Amino acid sequence: MHTSSATSPDHPPAAARQPVAMAVMSPPELFGQLIAADSLERLHGVADLRGPVFEGFSSPEARALLPEVEVLITGWGCPPVSPEVLDLAVNLKAIIHAGGVVGDKVPPLPAGRVITASNAGEANGIPVAEYSLVMILLANKQAFDAVRMYRTRRNWIDRESEFPTAGNYRKTVGLVGASRIGRAVAKLLQPFHLEVLVYDPYLSYGDAQALGAELVPLDTLMSRSDVVSLHVPVTPETIGMIGAAELALLRPGATVINTARGEVVDQDALEAELVSGRISAILDVAVPDVLPPEHVFYDLPNVFLTPHIAGSMGTELLRMGDHVVSELERYVAGMPFEHPEILASLPDAPPHRETSA
Incomplete structure (x- = not known):
């Protein structure tokens, strides 16, 4: 004591x-x-x-x-x-x-x-929403790809030819879950020229519109979004809700951001997609919380892995x-x-x- x-x-x-x-x-x-x-x-x-x-x-x-x-x-x-x-x-x-x-x-x-x-x-939700906002904007800007490329080449990068689809203008962001944090993220995204989709079976169309978002089914959100950000609690209904079928709907080059809980994603299915290089991920949580040292997520170039820092710290x-x-x-x-x-x-x-x- x-x-x-x-x-x-x-x-x-x-x-x-x-x-x-x-x-x-x-x-x-x-x-x-x-x-x-x-x-x-x-x-x-x-x-x-x-x-x-x-x-x-x-x-x-x-x-x-x-x-x-x-x-x-x-x-x-x-x-x-x-x-x-x-x-x-x-x-x-x-x-x-x-x-x-x-x-x-x-x-x-x-x-x-x-x-x-x-x-x-x-x-406690405020820094999580802020972290999610920053990661959404950086993912659309392809900032992490640019860092890796610059570190490797150490020379001039022709950004227009190397990153023709980078940027936030007219991009689509999908928010899975209109939780307290999900709603905060939607509000933070309002000043930007982004299309925001939201999936939540308990959210009304009117409430979605008030957040500046379009309420859509989960499959539609996954197939239309450039970035998908997860904001659901762990319940029997949400465990593994983002599985192989949902991940397969993502566009090539899309990014999944998880600041919620690792359990809401089928991690084996996510690993298969990430190893293929088809999509990217920004993961602040995983299963278990601290992955074993040999886990592939530490080394994959298309994975940005952080030790559960999105919530309140410092x-x-x-x-x-x-x-x-x-x-x-x-x-x-x-x-x-x-x-x-x-x-x-x-x-x-x-x-x-x-x-x-």
């Missing part, structure tokens, strides 16, 4: 009501990367943040603190909030998570128990920390969370009926 305190002796005077708060994430040093000095002052102005940053709930110090905690601040690496933790945290009323989803870590709440929650999915973590503090301020002020998440609850027990012998 981290030994330095998350509290500060020179924080501003206490607010009228300061709920007891506890921070849990791993590694504990993540707290300092999330919460800038000015944000920490704001946090101390509205909450009584107790103890160190805990890595979990099992230490004697954490278990002793849990009964007093009203607000739980969690981040990456926080273990599940087990039923035992909920039993100990009798005063817990809010969970503010510096990450995507809270519900995955919290079991269904007992009937009658109310805990409000907030997640930083919106904040200074971008501070945006999620600002989210945490802002949501805490709203909670203390009696306001609803700006980015709430509904936690599952167990159904009410059926009424007891007396029976006669």
